Amino acid sequence: MSHYKLRYTPMLIILLFFLTIGCEQSSNEMSLESTEQSVQQPSDTSPDQVDKMIKQEPLSVSQQPIKQSPTTQVVYTANIQLTVTNFERSKRELEKRFPAYQGYLVNSSENHSTEAISGHLTIRIPHQHFQSFLTDIQKMSGTQRPNIHVTGTDVTEEMVDLKSRLNGKEAMEKRLLNLMNQADKTSDLLSISKQLDMTQSEIEQIKGRIQYLTNQVDYATFHISIHQPKNALNTDTALNKQLHEALASGWVNFKSAIASSLIFMVKLLPWFITISLLGLITYLFIRYLRKSK
Incomplete structure (x- = not known):
């Protein structure tokens, strides 16, 4: 019996060896076929899937908005009412003052009536000269104590938000351009082109808003009203009348x-x-x- 076992043992070992090799080859072939099928499977991407890819694709490290510590940006507006004894003289004096502060006139208007003379001027002054020009106006001759109302609007948060949105939209624009270069189907090109037009339009709107706010921050706005009341007007008229009557x-x-x-x-x-x-x-x-x- 022992002789029988010794005789068939080598044959069993050899048989098990070949069975093991055959199973490994079969497993490798099945894995290779599965991989080739997944690689060779054609891509069928719909426009909705393209939009989903665009929205889900994360920003790279270089495209992510950089967090900065912004300085405070404030838009200053001053509303000033001047009561004067001589409208023309006060207006000429005011028009001579603002060019010295590198300011410019936006608009000017006058209104003459039998009871009073009034006018309005809108002037823009660089923000660094805001306080100096405001003090200078109060020193004008022939005026009563002016009524002054100053407002300041902090646009720092809005500017940070706009710049962050601009960075995101510009990154989106780059991704859309890359996808457009890689797209083969007409439907994909149309979908990407539509998204690109919308993104570029939003970029221009954001840039326009940033430019407007920057100008408002750089230049303060002065709304100046000049008023010559009836009593001052009558005083000048009476004096002229008396002089004329005395001469006559x-x-x-x-x-x-x-x-x-x-x-x-x-x-x-x-x-x-x-x-x-x-x-x-x-x-x-x-x-x-x-x-x-």
Whole structure:
């Protein structure tokens, strides 16, 4: 019996060895076929799947928005009401002041009536000269204490949000351009092109808003109202009227005095002639008497 076991043991070992090799080869072939099928399987991507790929694709490290510590950005607006005694003089003085602060005039208007003269000016001044120009206005001559209302709007948070959105939209634009270069189907190209147009339009809107806010921060806005009230207007009018009336009255009195003098002289003329003749006769008579003696 032991002799029988020793005889068949080597044969069993050899049989098990070949069975093991055969199973491994079969497993490798099945794995290889599965891999080839997954690689060679054609891609069928719909436009909706393209949009999903665009939205789900994460930003790379270089494309992610960089968090910065922004400085405070404030939009300053000043509303000033000036009550003056001479509108034209105050307006000219104001128009001479703002160019010294590198400012510029946006618009100007005037309104003349029988009761008052009023006007409005909108002026932009660099933000670094805001306080200096505001102080200078209060020193203008011929004005009462002005009414001043200053407001400041902090747009720092909005600017940070806009720049973050801009970075995201620009990264989206780059991804869409890359997908457009890789797309083969017309449907994919149309879908990507539509997304690209919308993204580029949003980029332009964001850039326009950033540019507008930057200009508002860099230049403060002054809304200045100039008002010459009725009493000041009447005072100037009354003074001019009095001067005119005084001049006219003086001229009339002068002419009247000359006329009166002439009339008086004419009235005295007969008496003057009579007295002159009597004096001449008396002189001649006295002279005749002296010669007779």
